[in-house]
Amino acid sequence: MPPSTNLQTLSSGLESLDRILEGPQWGDTIVFHLNSWDEYYPFIELITNFLQVQNIPLHYFAFSEKPASFNTGLSPVFIHDLSRLESLERLSEELFQAFAQNDSHVFYILDNVSELVRMAGAEKELVILLQKISAELTERQAAAYVALERNLLSNATVAQIRDAVPIFLDIQSIDSALYFQPIKVQGRYSEHMFKRYRILEGSVHPESALDFEDYARTLEKKSKEFLELYAQKRDLEKDLQKKGFELSLVNDITSSLLSTMNLDEILFRILVGVTAQEGLGFNRAFLLLVNNEEKMLEGKIAIGPSSLEEALRIWTDLKTRHLTFRELLASFDKEWEQRDIYVNQIVRKIRIPLSERSHLLIDLLAHMQPEIIGYDIPSHRHPEEILRLLEVRSFAAVPLLFRKRSLGLLLADNLVTQRDITADDVEMLETFANYASAAIQHARLYEEVRTRIKESERHIHELEAMQNRLIRSKKLSELGELASKMAHEIRTPLVSIGGFANAMLRSQAPDSPNSEYLKIIVEEVRRLEAIISDVLAYVSPGIPRTKPVDLNGILDQVIFLMNVLLREKKIRVHFNYAKDLSPIKVDPDQIKQVLMAIINNAIESMSEGGELGLATHRHNDFVRISISDTGTGISEDKRDKVFDAFFTTKSTGSGLGLNIASQIITNHKGSIYVESQVGMGSTFIINLPTILLGEESHVTTLDR
Amino acid sequence: MSQLLIVDDEKNILKLYEKEFREEGYDVIVATSGLEALQKLDKNPVDLVILDIRMPELNGVDTLKKIMESPSKPPIILNSAYTSYKDNFLTWAAEAYVVKSSDLTELKTRAKEVLKKHSKANEAS
Secondary structure, three states: OOOOOOOHHHHHHOHHHHHHHOOOOOOOEEEEEEOOHHHHHHHHHHHHHHHHHOOOOEEEEEEEOOOOOOOOOOOOOEEEEHHHOOOHHHHHHHHHHHHHHOOOOOEEEEEOHHHHHHHHOOHHHHHHHHHHHHHHHHHHOOEEEEEEEHHHOOHHHHHHHHHHOOEEEEEEEEOOEEEEEEEEEOOEEOHHHHOOEEEEOOEEEEOOOOOHHHHHHHHHHHHHHHHHHHHHHHHHHHHHHHHHHHHHHHHHHHHHHHOOOOHHHHHHHHHHHHHOOOOOOOOEEEEEEEEOOOOEEEEEEEEOOOOHHHHHHHHHHHHHHOOOHHHHHOOOOOOHHHHOHHHHHHHHOOEEEOOOOOOHHHHHHHHOOOEEEEOOOOOOOOOHHHHHHHOOOEEEEEEEEEOOEEEEEEEEEOOOOOOOOOHHHHHHHHHHHHHHHHHHHHHHHHHHHHHHHHHHHHHHHHHHHHHHHHHHHHHHHHHHHHHHHHHHHHHHHHHHHHHHHHHHHHHOOOOOHHHHHHHHHHHHHHHHHHHHHHHHHHHOOOOOOOEEEOHHHHHHHHHHHHHHHHHHOOEEEEEEOOOOOOOEEEOHHHHHHHHHHHHHHHHHHOOOOEEEEEEEEEOOOEEEEEEEEOOOOOOHHHHOOOOOOOOOOOOOOOOOHHHHHHHHHHHOOOEEEEEEEOOOEEEEEEEEEOOOOOOOOOOOOOOO | OOEEEEEOOOHHHHHHHHHHHHHOOOEEEEEOOHHHHHHHHHHOOOOEEEEOOOOOOOOHHHHHHHHHHOOOOOOEEEEEOOOHHHHOHHHHHOOEEEEOOOOOHHHHHHHHHHHHHHHHHHHHO
16 A cells, blocks of 8 residues: 555545645544535545545444444444543543544545534534644544534534634535535635535536635625624514513503593593603603683692602602502592692693683694604794793603594603603603503593483483472372362351351350350351362462552551450560651562461460560661560471461461461562571561562552 | 342352341342342342352453443442452452351451442432
C-alpha cells in the first residue's frame, strides 16, 4: 500500500473539490455540517470511492445506540455502543487508543458524532473533544472526516466547532439536489464560501454566479428584510401586549361597570379607570355630560389631585392601603366627591349651552372625534379658555358616544407629572370611553325604565283608588237618593201628626195630663223634622243663592229665632258687631243654617248656662264671624273631626249640622275652623270673602 | 174675609190646614188635585192659593203655570215637603215657598204677609 504523505494526492483525485479546498493535508480534521444523512451518504460515497482508489487506509467509526450497519456501503471498523457509553472522556480515551494502534496516514471517518453528543448531553465537551482529536491527528499525520448534524446542535456550538477546526464544509440539499459550500479551509475562511457547488455524479461543479457582491447584496437585502420583520414582530408584540392590557383593563372596568346601575357610581368608576396607575394612568379626569332637557353640556364630576403634594399624598396613601385595581374601582362611597374638592369645583364651572357652536367643548362634542388640545398643538380651535380653567398646557378630549350620539366628553390630563399625552394614550382613552358610554346609557335607560315602572305603579294605584272612590260614591249616591226619598216621605205624615197634636194641645187646659203628652208629641215631631232637614241638606246641599246681605242682621234674626231656647238654658248673649260692615253676597238661608248649627252646638255644650259671644270683623278681603261659648270645649283629638259627617258627642241630633255648615262655607269659598280649650269653651270662626269668586250670575233674589 | 184655596193630594194635610186656617179666620176651600183646583178657581173668587207641588196628574208647578195664565191670577204660596223645587225657576213666580212643617207658624205668617201686600196693591190700583 503506497501511503501518500500528502493529502494533496487525495484532493487531486477529487478534481473540482481539490480546486475548491486547495488540498487538505494529513493532520486535517474536516468537519461536514449537514442536514441529514441523505446529504451525507452521497458525499461520503464520493470520498470513500476516492480513498479506495488511492488505497488510503480508511477507518470508519460509527456511533450508534445499537450496533447497526450504516448505509455507507462501508463496513464500520468501529461501532461504539452508545448505550454503554459512560462519558465523552471515556470515548476520547477509546478513540485515542484506536488512533494509537494505527500508523500515520490513515483516514478516519467519525460518523454520527452529533447524535453521540446529544445522547451524552455534552455539547460543550464536543468542541473540546474535536480540538483533542484534531491535535492528536495532526500529531499522527492522519486525517478525519467528522459529520455533524445541524438539527442536533445549537448554532453557538457549530460556530465554536467551525472556529476550532481547520476545514469546515457546509452541505445542503436544495430541491433534491446536493450542494456544498466550503466555509473554512486550511484554517482560513474561504473565498469560496460564497459560492455553491453542486455534487453531481461523483464530481463537484460550480453551481451559480453566486459571487461575493451578489451574496453581499442578498445579505443586505435579507438583513433589511430581517430588520423589517423584526420591527414588525416588535410592533406586534407591543400591540399584543397593549391589547392584552386593554383587554384586562376593559374587562376589569366593564365587569365593574356592569355590577352597578347607579349612575354616580358608574361615573366614579370611569374616572378611576382613567386615572388609576393600573388603568390609563392619567393624572386627572373630568366628566362632562349632555343635559338634554336644558340643552347644556355640564361638568359632572372629576377626580384627581390639585397639586403635586396632594398627588404624592394620595398615591402614597393608595400604596399603603394596598388596594387592587378592582378594589379601587369598587371603593365608591358617598363622600368621594369631598376628597377631590378642587377638581370638582373646576368641573362644575363648566356649563355651556349646546347652541354655542363655536365653543371648544361644544365643537369637540359635535365633532365626535378624540383630540389632544394644547397651547403647542396647532389647531383651528381656541382652547385658551378651557386650558386656563384646567390650568394645564394640554389635555386629551374624547367624546362619549352611544349609537352615534354624543352623551358627553371625557377630558384627561397629566397636570402633576407633566407627561406628554401620546396618540396611544388617546386611543386607549377612546376604547375606554366607548365602554363608559355604554355603561352610562345603560344606567340611564335602567333609571328611565325604573321611573316608568314606578309611574305605572302609581297610575295603577291611582286608578284603583279612583275606582274605589267611584264605587263608594256610587253607593253613597244611591244611599243618598234612598235617604232623600225616605226623608220626604216621612215629612208629610209628620206634618199631620205634629200639626194635629199642636192643634189638640191648644184646645187642652194647660195643666191637663193630655196637654203634657201632646207637648211631647209636638217636640219629638219637631226633632224628627230637624233631623230630616239635616239629612236632606247633607244629601243635596244646593248651590248658594246669593244676594247682598247684612251679616249683623242675619245674626240678629238667628238669635231672635233661638231666643226662647237660649233663655231656657240660661245663656246670655254678647254682641260685638263691626259697625262699618257693608253687605256681602251670600245665601242668607244657608248662612242662617250655618249659624244655627254652630249656636245649637254652643247651647248644647253649656247645659249649665253660660255666655255666648257673637262678633263680626271686617278685614281687607273677607268678613269674619266669631261665635264663642263658655261650654265644655272640644279636646284636641276631636277638634279636627267636628266638621266630619255623622261625628257627634251627643245622644241626640243627626251629627250632620257642623258638616253641612262646613260644606256651605266651602261653597261660599270661605273657611271655617274652631279654636277650643277643654273646660274653657270653644270659638268657631267663619271667614267669608267679600268678593265671591265664581259667583252664579243667573241668581236673582227671591223675596220670601 | 179672605178666601183661601188649599191644594194637596194628602187628605190629612188638607184636613189639618182647613182646620188651622179656619181658626185663623179665613174662608177655606180645598182641592185634592191640580185640575180640581183650576175648576174651583173658575167658580170661586180666591184671594190666595196654598199649593202642594208633588201631586198626581197635574203637578203643582204646572198648576201654578195655569193659575198664572188665568184671568184672576191670585197670589200663590208653594208648600212642599221638598226644598229642591226652589231650584226650579218656574217656582219663582210664586209669592213664597214654604217647606212643609208640623209647625204652621211660618206658613201662616207668610199667608198673612202676602194677603196684606196684595190687598194694599189692590187698593192702590
